[in-house]
Amino acid sequence: MSGDAHGRVLVAGIGNIFLGDDAFGVEVVRRIDPAALPARADVADYGIRGVHLAYELLDRRHDTLIMVDAMPLDGPPGTLAVLEAEPGGGTGPPCLDGHGMHPQAVLHLLHTLGGDVERVLIVGCRPAAVTERMGLSEPVAAAVDEAVRLVTELVHEVLSDRGAEYASA
Template identity: 65%
Template structure:
């Protein structure tokens, strides 16, 4: 599983994803979870995913979710969405653009979740706005819980299969 922080720390609240992954306590995550700050390197993220090593991707980014600034939501991306034009702008690739590029390159990820936060300010300034900064710790806890839950769900079929084989013996 890959947890990817996305965003530009020089554009105010766009740095939300970067801040969240930097606050994650990786010691409480399963060993199967990789946590990486991709920042504005969306093309690098697409190529990392192209290797096919990850079954689940959790992207963390500032996205226009419903609610006031600072609202955090979990979105599940449907891989069946039609592929649109593929913008390749290494300094401005939002989550859907990364996934579109990945599919255009012939890759995919079986499960994609986005932990998004509604931004208040996307301007040339460093630092998060007050409502978005207040959401970071809760979002980090949410990402950690999602990662643990997804890792457990991925491991469950293997355990069930092993139990069935033991019962047959």
């Protein structure tokens, strides 16, 4: 990976706070305690600004991206999963919607713009309702603290692995 990433992680909360459970990613990153993360981790609420996230990644400061988002998953609402995105960001023209982009669209736009990120993890939560309203449903709200713990653990694991890679290089 070119640039000056050297084992940096970006945790990006994604979602629309006006669409109920779609705000899951935003709420998770709001609750993450930056003091609980290593200095090489950055946490940001990107909300519906997927285009901004893609442009942010063009500077190649981060070699790992952890996106937190509501997404269709098996299981009841509030179910959490960690997925690893395929490199390259998909095919076809990128979806350029300035008011919201799903994770694959962000990655495809990044790739289209000539950018790349070495590893992409997605911490997803199955929503109960993505409708025009403020606030998370009960099962999704109940999953937020576990998602915060999971993201914090992932950041530590990723940076621990990266440290071992650099030490052996």
